[in-house]
Amino acid sequence: MKKINMVLIAGLLFSMTMLVAAGSIFAVPASEQLYYTKTTGLSAGSHLLRFSLWTVGSGGTEATNMIWWEDKTLNLTSGTVTTYLGSVTAAASRSGLLGDVDFSQQYWVQIDAVSGTAPNYVYTPVGARTKLNMVPYAMHSITSESAASGGSVPSVTAGSGLTSTTTPAGDITLNVGAGAGLTVGADAVAIKAGGVTSTMLAAGAVTDAKITGPISAAKINSTGLDADKLDGKHYSDITADTDAKVSAEASARMAADATFVDKTRPQTVAGIKTFSDQIVSSVVTGTAPLQVASSTMVANLHADLLDGKHASDIIAAALDEKRTAISSLPYTISASGSYYLTGNLSTMGMGITVNADNVTIDLGGFTITGPGSTNSGIWMNGRTNVEIRNGTIKLFYAGITEISTSGARHRVINVKTIGNANGISLSGIDNFIKQCTSANNTVNGITVGANSSISENIVSHNTGYGIYAGDSASITGNSVSYNGSNGITAGIGAAIFLNTISNNSFSGITTSSSATITSNSISYSGRYGIYPGSGSTITGNSVFYSQWSGIQLTGGYCLADRNVAYANNRALGTYPNITPSGSCTGCVYGLNVAP
Numbered sequence: 141m142k143k144i145n146m147v148l149i150a151g152l153l154f155s156m157t158m159l160v161a162a163g164s165i166f167a168v169p170a171s172e173q174l175y176y177t178k179t180t181g182l183s184a185g186s187h188l189l190r191f192s193l194w195t196v197g198s199g200g201t202e203a204t205n206m207i208w209w210e211d212k213t214l215n216l217t218s219g220t221v222t223t224y225l226g227s228v229t230a231a232a233s234r235s236g237l238l239g240d241v242d243f244s245q246q247y248w249v250q251i252d253a254v255s256g257t258a259p260n261y262v263y264t265p266v267g268a269r270t271k272l273n274m275v276p277y278a279m280h281s282i283t284s285e286s287a288a289s290g291g292s293v294p295s296v297t298a299g300s301g302l303t304s305t306t307t308p309a310g311d312i313t314l315n316v317g318a319g320a321g322l323t324v325g326a327d328a329v330a331i332k333a334g335g336v337t338s339t340m341l342a343a344g345a346v347t348d349a350k351i352t353g354p355i356s357a358a359k360i361n362s363t364g365l366d367a368d369k370l371d372g373k374h375y376s377d378i379t380a381d382t383d384a385k386v387s388a389e390a391s392a393r394m395a396a397d398a399t400f401v402d403k404t405r406p407q408t409v410a411g412i413k414t415f416s417d418q419i420v421s422s423v424v425t426g427t428a429p430l431q432v433a434s435s436t437m438v439a440n441l442h443a444d445l446l447d448g449k450h451a452s453d454i455i456a457a458a459l460d461e462k463r464t465a466i467s468s469l470p471y472t473i474s475a476s477g478s479y480y481l482t483g484n485l486s487t488m489g490m491g492i493t494v495n496a497d498n499v500t501i502d503l504g505g506f507t508i509t510g511p512g513s514t515n516s517g518i519w520m521n522g523r524t525n526v527e528i529r530n531g532t533i534k535l536f537y538a539g540i541t542e543i544s545t546s547g548a549r550h551r552v553i554n555v556k557t558i559g560n561a562n563g564i565s566l567s568g569i570d571n572f573i574k575q576c577t578s579a580n581n582t583v584n585g586i587t588v589g590a591n592s593s594i595s596e597n598i599v600s601h602n603t604g605y606g607i608y609a610g611d612s613a614s615i616t617g618n619s620v621s622y623n624g625s626n627g628i629t630a631g632i633g634a635a636i637f638l639n640t641i642s643n644n645s646f647s648g649i650t651t652s653s654s655a656t657i658t659s660n661s662i663s664y665s666g667r668y669g670i671y672p673g674s675g676s677t678i679t680g681n682s683v684f685y686s687q688w689s690g691i692q693l694t695g696g697y698c699l700a701d702r703n704v705a706y707a708n709n710r711a712l713g714t715y716p717n718i719t720p721s722g723s724c725t726g727c728v729y730g731l732n733v734a735p
Contacts (some may be wrong), residue, residue: 177222180251180266188213188254190263191225193247197269208241210234211254211261221251247272466492466501469508473499481506481531491517491536497524503531503555510536513561513582522546524568532556539581542566545589552576562587563602569610573597584608585623590631594618605629606644611652615639626650627665632673636660647671648686653695657681668692669708678703679730687711690734693719693727701730 192209194200210228214221226238241247248269256262370378421429446454463478469487473479476498485491486509492501501518508517508531517533520526522544532555533539539557542550547568556577557563563578564586571592578585578599585599590610596617599606606623609615611631620627620641627644628636632652641648641662648662653673659680662669669683674695683690683705690705692715705717717734721727 177220178249178251178267178270179218179220180216182216182219182221182253182266184216184218186213186215189221189266190252190254190261191223192250192252193241193272194250194269195245195247197248197271206250207247208235208238210238225249243272463502473501478502480504481508484509487511487515490515490519491533492519494518494520494523494526497526499523499525500527500529502529503533505530507532507534509534510560513537516541517557517560519543520547520550522568523550524548525550527551527553528555529553530555532558534559536560538562538565539578540564540566542568542571544568557581563599564588566592578602585620588613599623606641609634620644627662630655641665648683651676662686669705672698674698681705683717684708685710686715688713689715689719690717691719693724696725696727698724699728699730700732701728703732703734705732705734 188211190209190211192202192206195205195207200206210225211233212223212228214223228234248271250269251266252263253266254261254263368374373381423429444450463480465482466479466485467482469485470490470493472493472495474495476496478500480502481504484507488511491508491510494501510517510533512535514537516538517536518528518540519538520542523542524547526542528540528551530553534557537560539560539562540552540555541562542565545567547566549570549572550566550568551572552564552566552574553572554575555564556579558577558579558581560581561583563581563584564573564576565584566573566588569589569591571588573586573588573592573594574596576586576597578597579601581602582604583602584604585602585606586594586597587605587608588594588610591612592609593614594607594609594616595614597607598619600619600621600623603624605625606620606627607615607618607629608626609628609630612633612635613630614635614637615628615630616635616637616639618628618639620639621643623644625644626646627641627648628639628650630636630649630651632654634651634655636649636651636655636657637659639649639660641660643664645666647668648665648670649657649660650668650671651657651673653675655672655676657670657672657676657678660670660682662681662683663685665686665688667686667688669686669690669692670678670681671692672678672695675697676695677699678691678693679699679701681691681703683703684707686708687710688708690708691700691703693700700718703718708717709715718729718732719727721729
């Protein structure tokens with residue numbers, strides 16, 4: 141016998157008597173109670189529910205279409221409602237007796253979940269209404285219980301089909317005898333999800349001969365169904381046909397359209413192609429991902445490597461090829477070129493002697509250490525264009541020195557000269573000193589010739605001058621402090637800007653004539669804050685706590701404007717913050733703050 145599992149359809153069953161009238165048989169209530177079961181979406185547990193009969197399957201109003209109701213509290217299992225309708229006896233919980241209802245009419249049962257408190261209950265429908273089938277039944281109809289126990293079902297009347305009154309709702313197993321099998325029309329058999337399984341198919345429980353009539357795809361659960369053929373073809377046949385068709389279509393497309401790009405096969409493509417997305421190659425290392433015949437340069441092509449090397453590697457290699465290593469001292473440079481230290485070096489004599497022009501010495505962050513107070517770390521005599529950078533020179537008579545006024549255009553960058561007699565001493569002209577530190581030297585910190593630039597240096601705790609510069613020097617952005625003489629001393633026409641100068645034993649700034657002294661901060665000078673030569677311009681400076689005058693204008697014909705000078709004359713003498721106009725011949729005073 142063939143078996144088909146059927147989904148339980150919730151319905152209405154009740155005890156009945158058989159009434160013959162005009163040759164027909166109708167089911168009518170034998171008592172006031174109807175047995176009712178339905179699976180709902182309610183959770184398991186106790187619920188207050190209202191059961192009601194309606195004259196319409198949906199919509200309508202309680203006043204017009206609800207003919208009977210009763211409220212009762214039920215304890216649900218798995219969300220299934222099982223009860224006898226008409227069993228409520230309390231008059232306040234029902235509208236009347238179920239037996240008074242005229243069951244010759246068509247009705248629908250509605251379940252409402254009841255919330256709130258009496259008399260202000262709120263009724264929320266639980267699912268759709270259930271139709272009561274009060275139409276005539278065939279004489280040979282039996283209940284689902286008898287069918288489940290092996291009863292014979294000669295026919296099933298259209299409508300709700302086979303239902304079960306078991307609780308909870310279960311499947312109905314229908315054994316179909318030999319012959320044509322199960323004949324259906326217009327999807328008359330509702331099969332639950334997963335009802336026809338691959339196991340049943342494999343066992344031959346369902347065959348083409350046993351199923352006639354239309355069954356829609358929506359009624360068949362295909363999950364996990366692995367068929368041998370599809371439309372009479374195996375998988376290999378279908379893929380072979382598809383590949384052949386795609387290949388033929390691609391070939392035809394390429395033949396007809398020279399701009400068509402097929403990524404799956406070698407192809408020569410005519411014309412310019414523009415891609416809005418990345419072009420990614422999956423070719424493994426060892427095979428060139430791109431071949432180019434043209435030697436013309438490609439604009440905006442940014443590569444990571446050139447012949448397998450990064451740009452930094454190429455630059456380093458190029459520099460190494462042209463640089464000469466200095467690995468011991470003393471060392472003499474006799475030819476122009478680039479030189480570099482290989483490590484920290486010490487000497488009991490001279491450090492590096494430069495006997496050539498156009499030389500670069502890269503200390504590489506290393507230190508040259510001398511014998512104490514003699515010789516020089518780097519020594520030059522009449523040389524031009526020598527650059528020294530990136531390191532430390534200590535314990536020499538001179539850290540870096542050019543002894544001839546004919547020397548010129550030397551550059552010292554990011555070098556520390558510490559614990560020497562003179563830190564940096566360049567007698568020639570046009571020198572450039574930047575971002576250096578010259579400290580704790582027993583004579584001067586930085587000494588340069590005319591027309592030199594000294595910027596962004598730290599010059600402190602030197603026994604003599606902090607910075608001593610020749611005529612037309614530019615001295616900018618330096619920190620000059622705790623030196624034993626003047627902080628900054630400069631020649632004729634010097635330009636001194638934006639320096640911070642403090643706690644120097646003599647004057648903060650002292651210049652020859654025609655100097656420009658602007659926007660400096662000078663404090664705690666041992667003598668004058670600013671002591672300019674005649675014809676100098678002193679503007680925008682802040683000068684305070686000098687031992688003597690803040691700004692001493694004694695040379696005559698100076699311009700002093702927008703300076704702030706206060707709390708000077710710490711020696712408690714007769715020194716003013718700024719020299720009075722009557723004491724400076726030809727001087728012009730602007731808006732200074734000098735109480």
